[in-house]
Amino acid sequence: MxxxxxxxxxxxxxxxxxxxxxxxxxxxxxxxxxxxxxxxxxxxxxxxxMVEALRRGDQVLTGGGIVGKVVKVHEDGIVDVEIADGVKVRVMKSTIVQVMSKTEPAAA
Structure with missing residues (x-):
């Protein structure tokens, strides 16, 4: 072989x-x-x-499709969002998908 x-x-x-x-x-x-x-x-x-830069007055879009204005930002990762006059919803910061419009920072 x-x-x-x-x-x-x-x-x-x-x-x-x-x-x-x-x-x-x-x-x-x-x-x-x-x-x-x-x-x-x-x-x-x-x-x-983007989530860390959230502040009061920003208009945001959540993961569930809700558009609202940020009323209060809490320290523990929760944001109060106003979706209608007098209707506030607590939302986790991580569920915010997009900031629709930013507010101008207050002049110091």
Missing amino acids: FVTPAFAQAASGGAAGAFTSFVPLILIFVIMYFLLIRPQQKKLKEHKA
């Missing part, structure tokens, strides 16, 4: 052959990081900054 030169060359790969087999996996992870993970982290960071 004769061994063809192709089989003989494939058998001698060693560490270089193992590394080249992982290169596609590494490339897939890098592409996934730049296309999915990094933009999601950036979006979360922007949302956190």
